Amino acid sequence: MKARISVHPYLCLFTSFLFIQALVFLITHTAPPSLPIRTFNPPPVAAVLSPDECRSGKVYVYDLPPMFNKDLLASCDDLDPWNWQCGIISNDGYGRRATEFAGILPGNLATTSYRTNQFSSEVIFHYRLLNYKCTTLDPESATAFYIPFYAGLAVGKNLWRNDTKMRDWHCEMMLRWVLNQTYYQRANGSDHFITLSRITWDFRRLTDPLKLWGSSFLNMPLMQNVTRFTIEKAPGDDYDVGVPYPTGFHPSSDSDVVQWQSFVRNRNRSSLFTFIGAARGSIENDFRAFLLSYCYNDSDSCRVVDCAVTQCSNGTSAILEALLDSKFCLQPKGDSYTRRSVFDCMVAGSVPVFFWKRTAYDQYDWFLPGEPESWSVFIDHEDVRNGTSIRDVLQRYSGEEVGRMREKVIESIPRIVYARPGKGLEGFRDAFDIAVEGVLRRFKEQKEGRGVYAGEVGVRR
DSSP: OOOOOOOOHHHHHHHHHHHHHHHHHHHHTSSOSSOOOOOOOOOSSOSSOOTTTTTTOOEEEOOOOGGGTGGGGOOOOTTOTTSOOHHHHGGGGTOSBOGGGGGTSOGGGGGGBBOOOTTOHHHHHHHHHTTOTTEESOGGGOSEEEOOOOHHHHHHTTTTSSOHHHHHHHHHHHHHHHHTSHHHHHHTTTTEEEEESSOGGGGOOOSOTTOOOSOOGGGSGGGTTOEEEESSOOTTOTTEEEOOOOOSBOOSSHHHHHHHHHHHHTOOOOEEEEEEEOOOTTSTTOHHHHHHHHHHTTTTTEEEEETTTSOOTTOOHHHHHHHHTEEEEEEOOOSSSOOTHHHHHHHTTOEEEESSGGGTTTTOTTTSOSSGGGTOEEOOHHHHHTTOOHHHHHHTSOHHHHHHHHHHHHHHGGGGSOOOSSSOOSSOOOHHHHHHHHHHHHHHHHHTTOOOOGGGOOOOO
């Protein structure tokens, strides 16, 4: 006869409590007060940098426990668009090469194209900073401190689950870790920055019980002084810096940029405009559905890529060809005000047509040209609903005017793409360079007492 051991239920609860406390202690005490030293891949620059190379300062990258970045890349599913796709994981966030573009792009330009996931900026910025000429291993010499937490992945894995605690768990644990760092404590995080690969609204959960979308990460007290790069920022929040969505074009040299610009500049564009998107049946009076119907009824002027019929995630040959063959591209707001297609459109040398100013004009002022009318067209969405003809508006522009707008778009291409480190860009600054230089200038001027907000110190080539 076997002996039976009876365990009191309170003992089980007490044991579980002790385990959770031990886990929290281990996470928040992973790093000693003197920040960890680790290796990174040095960039191909001279051993001694000139004084102007890092004139705004240097960046120290925290060595976070892997549960906050590397471990979040463990799952990979290219077949489910609502889960994290392999494009985020492979090739340092750039994704696999887009070999299917070989028949569309000339010469070696096909090697600059990748199937990049639109939510991969956290991984790309982390990789680039570990290979950045102005990254330092000495925190005492740093002007800025980078937190390589993949918040978009941590939150995104749980966005469609009815579990708000899980959406906040990684965020809370990471902030406990950061709070234990000497350099965060020194300035309450005001010289720290982070990249969020999703829109800002995914991190600003409201207290209204009927509006439980997203995480409360940006509402947490320890995040109030931290600058964040995000693909869509909140109006009036100077700590949000809007950065371009990653596209599939990633040049490795100045030559790649010049060749690409020449290619899209000389492309023969047979369609007046194109619309790429899908209707959202769950949205009342969905404007994208309106544009799809409009374009199907005006097929002589509009080229349609219906994403309910054609696979559109991460860029496809159908999308690229439509953009390359069209003079203008329609850019309504997406599920939020912004959408990756704006940057796919501009990289292809097509002139964007906006229907909400918040889709681009109020978002990416560090990266886009000034004077919006010089590189884009704005038609209010209500005017379109009330009968304004998109075709008539666009046909009023002469060939010379369209050419000037297109040239402005083409000039901006280096500033809205993320280059591959490789040989690197020398005569151009890409989106990464502009973002990091901008935040370094912001922190430097704050320390000098000038208190300039990030939006006022953008860098332009």
